[in-house]
Amino acid sequence: MKNKILMFWFIVAVVIVSSILIFVKPTKLGLDLVGGSRLILEAETTDTIAKITPDVMSRLQFAIEQRVNKLGVAETVVQQVGEKRLLIEIPNVTDLKEAKAFIGETAQLEFKREGKLPDGTPTWESTGLTGRDLSKSILSTDSSGQWVVSLEFNSEGAKKFAELTKELVGQQMAIFFDGELQSAPRVNEAIYGGKAQISGGESGFAYEEAERMVNLLNAGALPVPAKIVEENTVGPTLGADSVAKSKKAGIIGLSAVMLFMILFYRVPGIIADIALVIYSLILFALFKTIPVTLTLAGIAGFILSIGMAVDANILIFERTKEELRAGRNLFTAINSGFDRAFTSIFDSNMTTVITCTILYLLGTSIVKGFALTLALGVAVSMFSAITVTKNFMHLIFGTGELKHPGLFGLRKDEIGQSYEAVETKREKARFGILD
Amino acid sequence: MINTGRKHSVHVVKYRWVWMILTSILLIPGIIAMIYSSVTYSNHAPLKVGIDYTGGTILQYGLEQKLENSDVTKTRESLESIGVENPYIQILNVNNAQQENTKSNINSIISIRTKFISEKSDEADKITEQLKKDYTNPELISVSSVGPTMGKELFKNSLIAVALAFLGIIAYLSFRFRFDYALAAILGIFHDVLFVVGIFSILGLLYNVQIDGLFITAILTVIGFSVHDTIVVFDRIRENLRYYSKKMSFGEIVDASVNQTLTRSINTSLTTLITLFALYFWGGVTTRDFVLAMILGIAIGTYSSIFFCSMLIDFWNDKSKQPVSA
Numbered sequence: 001m002k003n004k005i006l007m008f009w010f011i012v013a014v015v016i017v018s019s020i021l022i023f024v025k026p027t028k029l030g031l032d033l034v035g036g037s038r039l040i041l042e043a044e045t046t047d048t049i050a051k052i053t054p055d056v057m058s059r060l061q062f063a064i065e066q067r068v069n070k071l072g073v074a075e076t077v078v079q080q081v082g083e084k085r086l087l088i089e090i091p092n093v094t095d096l097k098e099a100k101a102f103i104g105e106t107a108q109l110e111f112k113r114e115g116k117l118p119d120g121t122p123t124w125e126s127t128g129l130t131g132r133d134l135s136k137s138i139l140s141t142d143s144s145g146q147w148v149v150s151l152e153f154n155s156e157g158a159k160k161f162a163e164l165t166k167e168l169v170g171q172q173m174a175i176f177f178d179g180e181l182q183s184a185p186r187v188n189e190a191i192y193g194g195k196a197q198i199s200g201g202e203s204g205f206a207y208e209e210a211e212r213m214v215n216l217l218n219a220g221a222l223p224v225p226a227k228i229v230e231e232n233t234v235g236p237t238l239g240a241d242s243v244a245k246s247k248k249a250g251i252i253g254l255s256a257v258m259l260f261m262i263l264f265y266r267v268p269g270i271i272a273d274i275a276l277v278i279y280s281l282i283l284f285a286l287f288k289t290i291p292v293t294l295t296l297a298g299i300a301g302f303i304l305s306i307g308m309a310v311d312a313n314i315l316i317f318e319r320t321k322e323e324l325r326a327g328r329n330l331f332t333a334i335n336s337g338f339d340r341a342f343t344s345i346f347d348s349n350m351t352t353v354i355t356c357t358i359l360y361l362l363g364t365s366i367v368k369g370f371a372l373t374l375a376l377g378v379a380v381s382m383f384s385a386i387t388v389t390k391n392f393m394h395l396i397f398g399t400g401e402l403k404h405p406g407l408f409g410l411r412k413d414e415i416g417q418s419y420e421a422v423e424t425k426r427e428k429a430r431f432g433i434l435d
Numbered sequence: 436m437i438n439t440g441r442k443h444s445v446h447v448v449k450y451r452w453v454w455m456i457l458t459s460i461l462l463i464p465g466i467i468a469m470i471y472s473s474v475t476y477s478n479h480a481p482l483k484v485g486i487d488y489t490g491g492t493i494l495q496y497g498l499e500q501k502l503e504n505s506d507v508t509k510t511r512e513s514l515e516s517i518g519v520e521n522p523y524i525q526i527l528n529v530n531n532a533q534q535e536n537t538k539s540n541i542n543s544i545i546s547i548r549t550k551f552i553s554e555k556s557d558e559a560d561k562i563t564e565q566l567k568k569d570y571t572n573p574e575l576i577s578v579s580s581v582g583p584t585m586g587k588e589l590f591k592n593s594l595i596a597v598a599l600a601f602l603g604i605i606a607y608l609s610f611r612f613r614f615d616y617a618l619a620a621i622l623g624i625f626h627d628v629l630f631v632v633g634i635f636s637i638l639g640l641l642y643n644v645q646i647d648g649l650f651i652t653a654i655l656t657v658i659g660f661s662v663h664d665t666i667v668v669f670d671r672i673r674e675n676l677r678y679y680s681k682k683m684s685f686g687e688i689v690d691a692s693v694n695q696t697l698t699r700s701i702n703t704s705l706t707t708l709i710t711l712f713a714l715y716f717w718g719g720v721t722t723r724d725f726v727l728a729m730i731l732g733i734a735i736g737t738y739s740s741i742f743f744c745s746m747l748i749d750f751w752n753d754k755s756k757q758p759v760s761a
Binding site: 229233234246261300303351355366 | 497553603710
């Protein structure tokens with residue numbers, strides 16, 4: 001009995017800690033619930049980069065992170081998935097089209113010189129000087145008040161730029177941004193000091209245009225072009241709607257289940273309901289601490305795990321009732337009920353955990369969320385359904401004979417009627433059966 | 436005879452043929468629908484698959500006004516007039532009774548499915564502009580877009596994941612029980628999945644219901660539940676075999692075990708179904724098909740664990756014993 005009381009206080013402590021955690025920590029809701037965009041970007045090979053290596057991917061990821069941060073939205077995510085894809089999550093984005101364009105822009109800055117194709121037509125040739133040689137760019141105005149983009153080269157870039165301009169005195173040098181000719185000034189003299197300006201040609205830059213270019217240049221060019229291959233955007237209204245409705249449905253569903261348990265199993269039903277509440281508290285505290293991002297699929301996993309937690313209790317109570325019908329006293333019936341139900345609870349939960357592990361390792365992000373919540377739920381339910389319920393059952397019913405079968409939803413005449421399980425000596429010792 | 440304290444309410448072994456016929460009746464319409472779909476659909480899929488697996492873009496707009504079914508044709512024609520190829524329009528009416536607690540005043544959702552719209556294209560803006568002409572204040576509430584190559588990959592990966600999950604379950608059950616139990620459990624899963632997929636194939640033909648990424652999640656849930664249920668029955672058979680195998684025939688033990696676990700099987704399914712029905716009636720419109728798939732799967736999973744799987748192991752046991760008795 002002393003152990004039982006110690007266990008009781010342990011459960012109380014767990015409940016208190018969980019409640020505090022739930023109160024203190026914020027819930028992480030997925031984009032399908034709060035609204036936002038989930039994009040998958042795929043890197044594409046180019047003439048110069050024929051293979052997407054891990055190094056290319058990490059540079060791409062860095063550049064994309066820089067840009068996503070520039071959007072000024074909190075809690076964005078950029079992470080690599082698979083060999084050549086990036087997953088980007090942007091909550092509460094206001095202008096998605098603009099954001100997508102901004103992220104997808106390669107922002108390749110290139111300086112080119114005049115050249116000729118074999119058939120004699122003039123063209124622009126690469127010089128090897130690109131946006132990678134920049135240290136930074138600044139938005140400024142020139143002497144006539146036009147918006148210009150001022151460039152500052154790093155030391156190597158400055159050297160290259162000086163040599164190039166020395167070579168090109170008297171010729172035109174073209175500046176291309178994302179394959180588009182921005183301006184092609186004539187080089188009057190060699191430029192030392194590593195500074196240059198891009199003006200928007202004859203019509204000049206609009207402010208937004210120049211600002212955007214500065215931002216992109218500072219964020220760094222993408223090493224390879226990348227395109228959006230998957231998008232999932234949920235507006236904030238739909239997200240809020242889903243949350244409100246899931247909550248309402250969850251509360252109605254849970255209350256109905258709890259009512260059912262009390263009607264069918266009486267006092268043990270009440271205990272199961274308490275265990276279920278404790279289960280939900282612990283699980284939510286875990287979700288918040290890890291933290292697990294809750295999505296619609298995750299909520300489905302949670303609901304299923306409630307089903308399994310209730311199932312464990314139903315299994316136990318059915319076995320306990322059988323033992324009581326066989327005329328066992330309360331203590332023995334409860335103990336052997338738990339013990340006999342345990343193997344089926346354990347085996348069925350193990351298969352669930354196996355399935356969840358495989359799905360978590362292989363699945364898409366939707367499936368991952370589902371697998372994680374379900375596996376956690378099953379693990380917690382092993383504690384709540386077995387430890388919590390068993391402890392409360394023993395504390396409440398004690399060790400005597402069953403005087404009021406109604407407490408278990410049994411009829412008096414059922415007692416001593418049925419089920420003659422033959423125990424081995426070892427089992428008898430374990431269940432505390434006295435002959 | 437094991438005394439369960441009451442009369443056996445189901446007879447798995449005695450009425451074996453009844454359960455075989457019932458199983459066929461449950462599965463055959465779905466199988467026919469799947470074959471019919473595979474032949475008639477252009478992508479030869481047994482189900483109407485959504486953009487998650489074929490690639491494409493879905494734009495959803497929330498509207499304050501209530502829409503009629505005639506709006507589907509109207510919107511399709513309107514979009515075709517601006518050059519949108521084969522748009523697929525669906526209208527979801529949001530039940531007003533569900534609205535009290537939410538701030539939104541959206542009464543209908545119009546969902547437009549087109550081919551994949553890449554980020555460079557302004558087709559989405561064109562569609563929004565066109566809808567603004569036809570309706571008052573349409574609000575773009577969700578966009579999902581899946582590139583064509585991505586769709587095939589998702590499909591392949593889902594199948595690999597499910598196949599590996601199967602192998603894992605077989606391995607574990609063979610280790611804890613016996614290989615034939617594992618096989619029966621897996622056939623039980625097949626039975627349940629086939630039923631749900633079959634029903635959705637029929638729904639696809641009749642009501643244009645399409646399956647999406649969430650559908651796979653629902654199927655996985657059904658698999659989890661189906662094994663769960665089956666194991667509880669098998670565990671009881673395993674236990675009873677230990678105590679009674681000398682006194683009773685295998686068939687009697689199977690029957691007794693099913694009856695002993697019957698209340699539990701029904702109660703567990705009931706409690707889960709209660710939550711699911713709550714989600715179906717009070718949850719969001721967008722997840723309704725997903726919940727429906729789980730309701731169907733859990734109901735059939737209970738049936739299969741009681742009748743189908745136990746019948747199988749009894750059937751195999753009979754077969755394997757015949758040469759000995761003959």
